[in-house]
Amino acid sequence: MQAWFARRYGGVDVLRLEELATPTPRAGQLLIRVHATTVNSADVRVRACNFPRGTKTIGRLVLGWNGPRQPMLGTELAGVVEAVGPGVNRFRSGDKVFAFPGGKMGSHAQFVVMSENGPVAHIPEGLDFASAASLSFGGTTALHFLRAARLRPDDSLLVLGGSGAVGLAMVQLGRHQGAKVTATTSTLNCELVADHGANSVIDYTTPPVSGRYDIIADTVGAMNFTTAQDVLKPHGRYLAIAGGLAEMVGALRPGPHNTKMIAGPATESLQDITELARLFGAGHFRSHIDHVYSWPDLPAAHAHADTGRKRGSVVVTLRE
Numbered sequence: 001m002q003a004w005f006a007r008r009y010g011g012v013d014v015l016r017l018e019e020l021a022t023p024t025p026r027a028g029q030l031l032i033r034v035h036a037t038t039v040n041s042a043d044v045r046v047r048a049c050n051f052p053r054g055t056k057t058i059g060r061l062v063l064g065w066n067g068p069r070q071p072m073l074g075t076e077l078a079g080v081v082e083a084v085g086p087g088v089n090r091f092r093s094g095d096k097v098f099a100f101p102g103g104k105m106g107s108h109a110q111f112v113v114m115s116e117n118g119p120v121a122h123i124p125e126g127l128d129f130a131s132a133a134s135l136s137f138g139g140t141t142a143l144h145f146l147r148a149a150r151l152r153p154d155d156s157l158l159v160l161g162g163s164g165a166v167g168l169a170m171v172q173l174g175r176h177q178g179a180k181v182t183a184t185t186s187t188l189n190c191e192l193v194a195d196h197g198a199n200s201v202i203d204y205t206t207p208p209v210s211g212r213y214d215i216i217a218d219t220v221g222a223m224n225f226t227t228a229q230d231v232l233k234p235h236g237r238y239l240a241i242a243g244g245l246a247e248m249v250g251a252l253r254p255g256p257h258n259t260k261m262i263a264g265p266a267t268e269s270l271q272d273i274t275e276l277a278r279l280f281g282a283g284h285f286r287s288h289i290d291h292v293y294s295w296p297d298l299p300a301a302h303a304h305a306d307t308g309r310k311r312g313s314v315v316v317t318l319r320e
């Protein structure tokens with residue numbers, strides 16, 4: 001089979017397409033023939049060794065000093081079960097599935113082995129491979145942070161950066177959970193963000209954000225906990241989704257007026273991707289695809305994600 005590898009840190013030129021043996025599923029595992037995957041902000045952060053502020057040393061210690069320890073990137077995928085190992089009950093050959101290896105990565109390959117108890121689920125009715133592949137990354141991040149924020153119906157939620165993979169998920173899931181959602185984005189993306197359920201959209205190229213909010217979901221680092229105080233209500237929560245070490249440390253103590261900062265990595269779970277499939281089926285959540293690249297063009301998908309301006313997800317398709 002073929003897979004894309006980043007064996008050292010750097011620009012898109014470090015990516016190489018290599019041949020390797022197709023894995024065999026062991027007991028409790030399934031082999032998935034990948035039809036679609038994505039290139040997202042996590043892939044380009046790892047490829048470029050561009051970790052959030054203050055986490056470069058710890059990032060290299062954990063993920064690899066001179067290059068990614070897991071050189072096969074790719075956090076999410078959709079495809080068809082090719083074979084199952086002994087004892088697998090949840091899946092059969094031919095099932096259409098989507099999966100979220102998340103931080104373990106390894107989705108930029110023609111075949112991927114997953115544990116049947118891992119974050120892998122059946123593709124809901126009505127979802128194509130490209131859309132199913134792009135359901136998990138933004139969606140699970142938004143679910144994690146909304147849970148941590150203990151969002152209550154009628155809370156006011158300000159999403160800073162409403163048009164990225166995480167931002168579009170945060171807008172939809174916040175709205176579904178009953179929040180009044182305001183989102184910032186550039187002029188070009190105002191319509192897209194409104195179309196995903198924002199009650200109001202602020203063009204960030206015009207004067208600064210005003211008003212008071214119960215929750216600020218900062219997906220771009222447009223504010224920090226200090227500047228967020230100007231627009232946060234007492235007891236408000238500032239979600240430093242793009243935050244680094246300072247935010248993780250700062251989150252350990254409360255802010256003025258009982259405000260709270262929440263930071264750190266989002267969890268990855270079967271429950272959350274199953275919930276996203278259910279929400280898709282109920283019409284409350286969908287992924288937005290900015291552009292689809294072919295398998296040999298995966299480096300172009302990295303270059304697109306590198307711009308920091310993608311709208312929703314950038315998908316790479318391997319088969320129809």
Ligand SMILES: NC(=O)c1ccc[n+]([C@@H]2O[C@H](COP(=O)([O-])OP(=O)(O)OC[C@H]3O[C@@H](n4cnc5c(N)ncnc54)[C@H](OP(=O)(O)O)[C@@H]3O)[C@@H](O)[C@H]2O)c1
Pocket residue numbers: 040041042045137138141160161162163164165166167184185186187189204219220222240241242263264265266267305308309310311312
């Ligand atoms: N904590 C965690 O576990 C976790 C999990 C996932 C992601 N993240 C982090 O969250 C961040 C967002 O991830 P993502 O995948 O959503 O990124 P993304 O899809 O690459 O975000 C791109 C979007 O950001 C918007 N943007 C850029 N600067 C902006 C600004 N100043 N104000 C408003 N919008 C702005 C762009 O819109 P315009 O073109 O309109 O500017 C673009 O649509 C990344 O830093 C990522 O590392 C953290």
